[in-house]
Amino acid sequence: MPRDEPTRQLALRGRDRYFDTLRAVALIRVVAYHTFGWAWAGLVFPSMGVMFALAGSLMARSLRRPALSVIRSRVRRLLVPFWAWGSVVVLAMLIHGWMPDWRLVLWVVPLGDPPGNSWAAQAWEILWYLRCYLWFVLLSPLLLRVFRRAPVPVLLLSLVPITLFETGTLPYPGAGGRLGAAICDFSIFLFCWLLGFAHRDGLLAKWRARPVVLLSLSALAVGGWYASSHQGEYGTYDLDDVPLAQALWSAGFVTLLMYAKVARRIDFARLARHRRLDRVVTVFNARAVTIYLWHEIALILAVPVIDQFWNVPAFERWLPLESQWFLFAVGWVLIAIAVPLFGWVEDVAAGRRPRLLPGAGTKATTGA
Numbered sequence: 001m002p003r004d005e006p007t008r009q010l011a012l013r014g015r016d017r018y019f020d021t022l023r024a025v026a027l028i029r030v031v032a033y034h035t036f037g038w039a040w041a042g043l044v045f046p047s048m049g050v051m052f053a054l055a056g057s058l059m060a061r062s063l064r065r066p067a068l069s070v071i072r073s074r075v076r077r078l079l080v081p082f083w084a085w086g087s088v089v090v091l092a093m094l095i096h097g098w099m100p101d102w103r104l105v106l107w108v109v110p111l112g113d114p115p116g117n118s119w120a121a122q123a124w125e126i127l128w129y130l131r132c133y134l135w136f137v138l139l140s141p142l143l144l145r146v147f148r149r150a151p152v153p154v155l156l157l158s159l160v161p162i163t164l165f166e167t168g169t170l171p172y173p174g175a176g177g178r179l180g181a182a183i184c185d186f187s188i189f190l191f192c193w194l195l196g197f198a199h200r201d202g203l204l205a206k207w208r209a210r211p212v213v214l215l216s217l218s219a220l221a222v223g224g225w226y227a228s229s230h231q232g233e234y235g236t237y238d239l240d241d242v243p244l245a246q247a248l249w250s251a252g253f254v255t256l257l258m259y260a261k262v263a264r265r266i267d268f269a270r271l272a273r274h275r276r277l278d279r280v281v282t283v284f285n286a287r288a289v290t291i292y293l294w295h296e297i298a299l300i301l302a303v304p305v306i307d308q309f310w311n312v313p314a315f316e317r318w319l320p321l322e323s324q325w326f327l328f329a330v331g332w333v334l335i336a337i338a339v340p341l342f343g344w345v346e347d348v349a350a351g352r353r354p355r356l357l358p359g360a361g362t363k364a365t366t367g368a
Helices: 005-012 017-036 047-062 067-095 102-107 118-149 151-157 160-166 178-200 209-229 243-263 269-273 275-286 288-309 313-318 324-342 344-349
Strands: none
Touching: 017 047, 017 243, 017 269, 017 275, 017 288, 017 324, 047 067, 047 118, 047 178, 047 243, 067 102, 067 118, 067 288, 067 324, 067 344, 118 151, 118 178, 118 288, 151 178, 160 178, 160 243, 178 243, 209 243, 269 275, 275 288, 288 324, 288 344, 324 344
């Protein structure tokens, strides 16, 4: 095969390895955060902002087709893996004494946070992302239409709602309930989703570097300052717990990432020459929903698995069983088992032939 053939084949498949790599890094960071609980993790790499921006770009590309068919496809690719995962979680909660009510319907279509018991809270608390993503998908035809009327003003104004909500200028509708939580998360990541639109429409290439960099650094500075100066109010500087700081930091960080791609023409296409690493990135992207949904269950199961290791004297002596890094490693082993066990559901949802693992020569797509 000629030297540049892998790069050429990757381009023919329509993949952008820069974005693929960002998504893979975002998922790794999510698992690391849920393992170690590092408050600074979001400052180093705001995974959720990155994932919403990438999803917004993909959604804008898809909306070149009729909106209804796009929404139907995206919702199906999200809900089918969610149903497979949810059937396991709901059954486990029922066995452990959970009594559902009418809100069980949210386990079918998670327009709000699905209910559950405290026993499985660590598993289902991540569902806010799917709920937020679902709302973005449903509203994208309208959002894209409004965005294209005045891209820059709409993009900048998208940070106003979360600012008004978090400064108390405007109260959240249904504050403290599902509606308030949904509006909060939607407002936090609205800028990132719209930034995905800007990338897909080619607007980033038209923007001058100096104002983009200055505004991005300003957003980072204000977001970092807000998180630091409001630790007394929120009890932490963790961006996941400080909505306005999350919105501003994600906006600045993701803008720099996406603008750098355009300005420096970064595509990571040469990654295709490193077959093993390229395959890992392919799997992460083709199984993004599976990895996200099942990673918390993997971390939960890793604890009793490690407990069994203590019964083996050699393991007790030579393995770092008390280390969180060991928990992290075992968690990834269990995630690696979950991917072939449940990941094929993503293929079914996307209308593809089910595979245990996506092949190196196949087009890897993601519904997130």
